[in-house]
Amino acid sequence: MYEPRVGEPAANKLNIADTRVVHGHRVCQTREVKWLCLENIYQKLHRPNFYDIGGTYMQDVADYWFTYKTEIVGDIFLLHLFICNHGVSSFSVAVSCGNKFKVSKKTDTVYLQQYLTEFQFKQLNELSHTYLTTYSFTELDIECLKDRKLYIAVSFPFASRPLSEEISLEVIDNVKLNHDCSALFTDPIGSDFVIESADGVKFQIHKVILAAHSEVFKAMLKGETAESQNSYVKLVDVGGDDLRYMLEYIYTGTVTDVENINFASLLMLADRYNLKGLWEVSEHALSEQxxxxxxxxxxxxxxxxxxxxxxxxxxxxxxxxxxxxxxxxxxxxxxxxxxxxxxxxxxx
Incomplete structure (x- = not known):
């Protein structure tokens, strides 16, 4: 799973004019691309055919081009996504995985989740029309698409470096593993702060890790605040289990024991402490429950x-x-x- 830097522009502020959105023949640089914009998608899902999205460029030269095919199978509407390479024959591209989407009522847009699946291609012929992935929607899903644009997140992970300098996925995974702070959560050596839950459970943690993951905690621990001075805070409305899971996410980037977690409580904590990743995990988990x-x-x-x-x-x-x-x-x-x-x- 690959997660690109998609925080800016925020998904609920998307518009076709943004230079990081692929739409028709307007120039969008490959290394800057963030979204594919599909217009009139409701009508096109009802009219099975091939449709053009647009492409990315290296300076003023066409680099990659995206198309899609719509298909109806029973009561399921399918969208097959394709890419065409104008230049290099080996490349990596990452696009939204799964069919979960969010609706922005303010801008009348629908966008697929921003967690991406990466695809790697080697030694393709120039102008190869290559299949990427398929999204499936129910009749209820496409009702949400009526009179709205659909945005699919996209990124070229190694667009800024030549193929000979690419880092393998195995190396990336090893780096992520080595930066996992779960050991510090289990054995908080060097801890310099205490958080206590409403029911008296205390956690020895590290200010720098809290501040690095939450602007709210960063503000709490900054300057002359009581929490900073005392190196202690009690969360009077947060239970021990919920606090443990939130801290586990901050230290490791994930949560375990999913079956026993109260994700409604975690959604509240993610909102309060501005933990975007935990927010998305909680949203997805609740939707599945x-x-x-x-x-x-x-x-x-x-x-x-x-x-x-x-x-x-x-x-x-x-x-x-x-x-x-x-x-x-x-x-x-x-x-x-x-x-x-x-x-x-x-x-x-």
Whole structure:
């Protein structure tokens, strides 16, 4: 799995005019590309055919070109993505993996998740039309695409260096492994700060690691704050297990024991401490855990923390299982705006 630097521009501020967006014949430099923009995608999914996206350039010379083919199989809509190389015969390209997407209502755009799958090609003929991957959508999915543009994240990991200087994936994995701080979390040698949970569980941790991963913690530990002076803070509304999982993510970049984690609590902590990666992990995990019994609770959580992706996934589930609306927990939705959004979604 490859995750490019996609923080700027923010996905919910995307627009075709951005120079890092591939769209038609407008020049987008290969080393700067971040997104592919597919217009009128709702109509094109209903009209199976080959369609052009646009390409990237090295200076003013065409470098790579992207196309896609739409297909309908039963009640599933398929989008097959292709790439054509104008120059080098060996290259790597990474694109959005999976079919999960987020909807930005402010800009009427839909974008696939920003975790990428990398594909490597060796010794291709020039102008080879090469298959990359396929995305599949249900009828409910494509309703979200109506009158919206679809953005697919893309990156060329080694576009700035010649092929002879490329670093193998094995080397990259080894570097990541060597920079894993899990050992310091397990045995906090050199720790200089204590975080205590509401139920009295204390964790010996390192200020520099907290500050490196969270702007909120960085501000807390900076200057003359009480937390910085005392090298201690108690989180009066965070339980020991939730705090442990958050710190595990900060130290290792992942979480274990997934089956027992309360991801709604982790989504709250990710929002509070501005932990983007933990936010995305929690969103995805909650979307996979949706059931008849918890979908309304997850919908409320998604609305509370402004997660459009999770809210859409919950609404899609409710649309497919409308008996949920008869549950007693439906009355717990106190937000008139959320009720309006749900009714509008169910009516389309």
């Amino acid at each position: 949706i059931t008849l019994d918890n979908v309304l609770d997850i919908l409320i959580v998604a609305d509370m923390y402004d997660s459009d992706f999770l809210k859409t996934e919950a609404m899609k589930f409710i649309r497919e299982n409308k008996e949920v609306l008869n549950c007693s927990s439906f009355s717990e939705i106190n937000s008139a705006d959320l009720l309006k959004q749900l009714c509008t979604y169910l009516a389309t």
